[in-house]
Amino acid sequence: MSTADPDGPAPRVTSAARAHPGALLVAARRRFTALAPRRDDYTGLARSWRRDLLAGLTVAIVALPLALGFGVSSGLGAAAGLVTAVVAGAVAAVLGGSHLQVSGPTGAMTVVLLPVVARFGPESVPVVAIMAGGIVVLAGVLGLGRLVAYIPWPVVEGFTVGIGVVIALQQVPLALGTPAAHGTNAALVAARTLTAVDWSAAVAPLALVALSVALLVVLPRVRRGLPASLVAVVVATLVAELAHLDVDRIGALPRSLPAPHVPVIDATTTSVLFSSALAVAALAALESLLSAHVADGMADDLPRTRPNRELVGQGLANVASGLFGGLPATGAIARTAVNVRSGARTRLAALSHAAVLAGVVYLAASWVGRIPLAALAAVLLVTAARMVDVSTAAAICRSGRSGATVFVATLVVTVVFDLVLAVEVGVAVAAVLALRAVARASxxxxxxxxxxxxxxxxxxxxxxxxxxxxxxxxxxxxxxxxxxxxxxxxxxxxxxxxxxxxxxxxxxxxxxxxxxxxxxxxxxxxxxxxxxxxxxxxxxxxxxxxxxxxxxxxxxxxxxxxxxxxxxxxxxxxxxxxxxxxxxxxxxxxxxxxxxx
CATH class of the missing domain: 3.30.750.24 (STAS domain)
Incomplete structure (x- = not known):
């Protein structure tokens, strides 16, 4: 295989190349070949396969409640979240540009999907996933993967904190055991839900939320290696079963993965859903590249992520997820970090994580269906809280007025409007402030x-x-x-x-x-x-x-x-x-x- 770097500068077209079109074809072939899987993706597997399998099992334990919770939060149900984690996780692990990235449904994507489900219905989501996947693949082929380096740090942090706030707001109906109020904005839905809640019926789900949150906070301090989220979900489920609590459950799950199905994608559907697909594609590319960047920083001794290949892999993962009726997927920062900390060295870890989740579908669907939604809400609430890094936010605000302005603007737009607009506004504000600084220095x-x-x-x-x-x-x-x-x-x-x-x-x-x-x-x-x-x-x-x-x-x-x-x-x-x-x-x-x- 060629060792050409697909993310490097495009080769210069010389007069000799123009005279020989075959040279251009060879260069194009090398570039496309470099975006495909290669033998050295699994270098060192003979020495690390045991650690990789153990890391994959650990990540699967963490990913299971998150996949279920994000599936519920998106409006498509827990089964869709689990299918996404299995299918997209496996495809991205094999085809992506990162050795350690773990992909699946994420909280940021559910934030974008809620308005899509509200406006076009759940059946539109697989179509959006396929369309968005195609856009992300095209971005990778065109070499746009390096553009993420131009996103300022305050934008990334404001975006992350905003996602955490939105995820927490989305859990209010589940934590109260109350149907969500009408609307697409998480803050408005949470506020309207609080005004219509039956507090007598909310006691049981709130008690499970409190129990689960307590376990999620205490267990890591008792023993760091414990899968706190899984333990919390299991304990909450046992309490709900033994006490016969009248709380909402996940419900019946399919006992096998669905067969792939190509949804109807005609000109009308494409035109109606294109803006949504573009937003999903932008978020999938952004979050995946940021997550891969985090993984690179945590494992300096491994080959760095190839951004353009990562986009191609994530795009194909989204296409595959849509064909199986799943959600759009991205690289997941939390699961990727767990994978690195668990000692993963090759792609086998992320691939085995998908295999373990597939085993859950086939072997434990009936047990998983008894999990209270309040327990999943607790897991996501704690996940959201951990996304808010107070020390980092304070450091940005202390660094100067420009950084604080960009951070706050990105955060506010994320919560009030949507994530893609937040990144656009944050980058625009940062650019204007940077231009002003350059002008003042001139x-x-x-x-x-x-x-x-x-x-x-x-x-x-x-x-x-x-x-x-x-x-x-x-x-x-x-x-x-x-x-x-x-x-x-x-x-x-x-x-x-x-x-x-x-x-x-x-x-x-x-x-x-x-x-x-x-x-x-x-x-x-x-x-x-x-x-x-x-x-x-x-x-x-x-x-x-x-x-x-x-x-x-x-x-x-x-x-x-x-x-x-x-x-x-x-x-x-x-x-x-x-x-x-x-x-x-x-x-x-x-x-x-x-x-x-």
Missing amino acids: GLHREDAPDEVVHADDERVLLHEHIAVYRIDGALFFADVRRFLDEIALVSDVRVVVLRLSSVSVLDTSGAHALAQIVADLQHRGIVVLLKGLRPQHRRVVESVGVLDVLAHEHHLFDDLDEALAHARSHVRRERATMGAAASPGTGPGPTKPEEP
């Missing part, structure tokens, strides 16, 4: 020209009074054009302006257009403009918008400051000789003709 500075004394009709004149040297630092781009125009427009008492451009780090089309306006305006007022130090990477944009065309002469572009100043002095001498000794220093000259070099 500046226009007037420098003194070197003193030179010349004689003109027996009068001593300081030549630098007629020459203004301006240095532009940092960025000259759309965010700072108006300030730049306003400052340079104040020039009125000189005959030559030298603009030093060597310190300009960023020059976009708007900045180049502003530069052309400045040159044209100064020259219209009779002030000669010389440009010094134009960087090669900026020359194309400058030429494109006509900056060089508006210069009075083609030789008014310099690479050396001394040469530019010598040219400026020469111009002033010629002008003084033309105007006569009667011209006083500091008087603004009238329009002049373009000079010769």
Whole structure:
């Protein structure tokens, strides 16, 4: 197999390649081959298979109540969550770009799915999963996996905390044993549910929630290796059975995985569900890549995730889940972390986790069906609480106003609106604040020209009074054009302006257009403009918008400051000789003709 890195820069198409189309086909074949499974995915398996199998069992114990709970929270039922964990978990483990990623239903995805179920019905979810999977696969093939690196840390943390808040709000109806109120926003549904609850009937489910939460909090402190979530669910179920509590249960589960089925996907369905599928795809890609990034940080000695292959694997996992009637899936940060901490070294761990969950479907469906929904609500409440890292949030807020603004904006939009919009808003706010910081760091500075004394009709004149040297630092781009125009427009008492451009780090089309306006305006007022130090990477944009065309002469572009100043002095001498000794220093000259070099 090829060892080409699919996530590296695209190969440059040379003239030789254009002359031989076969070379392009070979390059494309290598790129697509690099996105497929390979033999070295299981390097070291002979030494680590025991640890991998044990890690897979541990993750399955953690994943079982989460899969059931997220299935219930999504509106499709516990069976759909379990099917998703089995099918998507297995496909992503084999085809994904991470050695340690564990995939399945997640709380973030249920947040996105609730409005879809409310609007289009449960039958639309598998279709959305298939469509979203196709979009994610396309993103991986196009090499978009590295874009996640551009998401700022405050956005990621605000997004994570917001998801935790939404997941907790979603558990209010289950914890109270009350039907959820109508609506798609978790906060509004929780508030309406609280106003309509029958508190006498809510005592039993609340007692199970309290018992389960207590076990989830205490057991890890007693013994860290205990599967607290599974123990809590089992204890709550036994209490409900022995006390004959009248609480809602998961209900009957199928005793086998459903057969794959291709839902009807026509033009009408595609157009109606496309926006939902796009949102699901964006979330699946984002959460999976973030989870894989966490895994890479926890296991530095293993090969790092291939982002584009991870997208392809997650996309195909979503397609497979939809074909089996499951939910859209993503990489799950909590389960992936458990997998790493349990000693997993290869993909066998995630694959065996899916196999254990499949065994639950075939061997323990009737027992699982007796689990109280209140116990699952407790597991998800604790999971949500652990997603809120108070110390991290405090560190971001202390770091400065910009980071705090981005964090809070992302958090609020996540809770009030939806997750994809939250990421978009967070990135947009971060970009605007970053642009403002860059603009503030940029500046226009007037420098003194070197003193030179010349004689003109027996009068001593300081030549630098007629020459203004301006240095532009940092960025000259759309965010700072108006300030730049306003400052340079104040020039009125000189005959030559030298603009030093060597310190300009960023020059976009708007900045180049502003530069052309400045040159044209100064020259219209009779002030000669010389440009010094134009960087090669900026020359194309400058030429494109006509900056060089508006210069009075083609030789008014310099690479050396001394040469530019010598040219400026020469111009002033010629002008003084033309105007006569009667011209006083500091008087603004009238329009002049373009000079010769």
